[in-house]
Amino acid sequence: MNSNSIFELKARSHKVLSLRILKGDTTTILTHLRNHLGEPGGLFKDSLLVIDLSSLETPRNAINFEALCGMLREYGLIPFGIHGGNPKHVQDAAEAGLQPVPEAFVSSTQSVAPAQTEPQPPVASTPAQDIPQEVADSGNKTVAKTVHSGQRIVAAGDLTILAAVNSGAEVIAGGSIHIYGALRGRALAGGTDNTEASIFCLDLEPELIAVAGEYLVNDEINPEVFGATASITLEGGELNITRLGEFSPVQG
Amino acid sequence: MAKVIAVTSGKGGVGKTTTSAAFAAGLAKRGFKTVVIDFDVGLRNLDLIMGCERRVVYDLLNVIHNEGSLNQALIKDKRLENLFILPASQTRDKDALNLEGVERVLNELRERFDYIICDSPAGIEKGAIAAMYYADEALIVTNPEVSSVRDSDRIVGMLGSKTYRAEKELEPVKEYLVLTRYDTRRVDTGEMLSAEDVQEILAIPFLGVIPESQAVLEASNSGIPVTLDEESDAGSAYMDVVDRFLGEDRPHRFMQTVKKGFFSRLFRG
């Protein structure tokens, strides 16, 4: 069987990838994925990945997300979200640490996997019906409390956090992210392709920041903007961090 | 109506059991009928710290599995009228802890006590979930170091999502920070985080610091909750925590370095 009829591995930028699964059970998917990608290694070093189930032709098949993510990680990919799928998929995926993400995170451009199989036209994306309400119908979202380690907040549109985003926490938006507190965790704005999106925070100490799939990790960030009130935008395909000032929290 | 209070931390060895014993004894001293439950199945040591290890016959799991009654398993403290202990089993594993059983035991206890203190095991797995699942309030025990704060932060997140109150969309579990093993000198040298730093990160109400203290070791070696040694620094710090929890205003102590006197400076060089 041609691997491309089972899944498609796509990227918009070269950073956030999406794996669109079309059919099959986990074993078939894993076997074909392995054939497709070849030997594990740093092929996609640290690339974030969304598993896209919105075009699944076998929607009743359960998917072993633990096994799938385990294998993706062997290739240096960082699976973090799913798109589409039935409620059981969403639940199983959550147990494997994957959060439902909006469509903005799913790439629809060409396949980037090693070209041992001939490219296939992308399958038309059908809107997913089973994404939890919270994600499906929210454009913008405001969260009033500190986002703690292990928590993940997702908004299809803009996301406003009226407190800190702690180390180990993740905030993800299709639009811009405004954090009225410290950013100590990860913030991913603009999905994979909204290059107009930006991130704003009062105190920049992040683990990772990304706009439209372009990202920087903590030790790549200029120490001069570290700890500053800052905005992060995408300019000419690169993240641009602007120091806006200094912020010190009020002790309560 | 009784309140269920989970004492939890994520990270191991930060002082959950010490805090559970001290806090429960402190509430009992203030006249509240209090029971403290050991959820650390397989590694029980609350009974040691409470000095009742030789009186354990039935335990929490026997009650959960209907192998003994609650009355048989509850141990009455010899020093404090209002204090009871429900020990953990040393011989079973955590899988024997089922949530339905825990709920039944807690409901029975709710009718007889003012406060039910649940001493959680370390980690974020089954045992820790069982201890926090039915909590109304939680004491987050944290040491002033990065890894402990990170784990506590994770626990704060879980209290907001993996508890009965969260799942049923009831009023959220009330969380309080208790910062233990606080050593002002190591805070001053920058080896440890300050109380202000930890409060800023966790962003939950602060009940106070417990100083790093020899009194804790002495109390636990002799099987006495440290709040019964009210003369000691740790004992009085825990009583302050209890009183603040009960709504009293207590000035914070043990957060400033004690300035060394002229002579000690002279002799220490």
Ligand SMILES: Nc1ncnc2c1ncn2[C@@H]1O[C@H](COP(=O)(O)OP(=O)(O)OP(=O)(O)O)[C@@H](O)[C@H]1O
């Ligand atoms: N304030 C303190 N000063 C000095 N030692 C302390 C203090 N608090 C706790 N300890 C010591 O730290 C050790 C761990 O304490 P404790 O057993 O209460 O932690 P725990 O969080 O319950 O551990 P576990 O995760 O294994 O259940 C014990 O030896 C205890 O005596």
Ligand SMILES: [Mg+2]
């Ligand atoms: Mg303990």
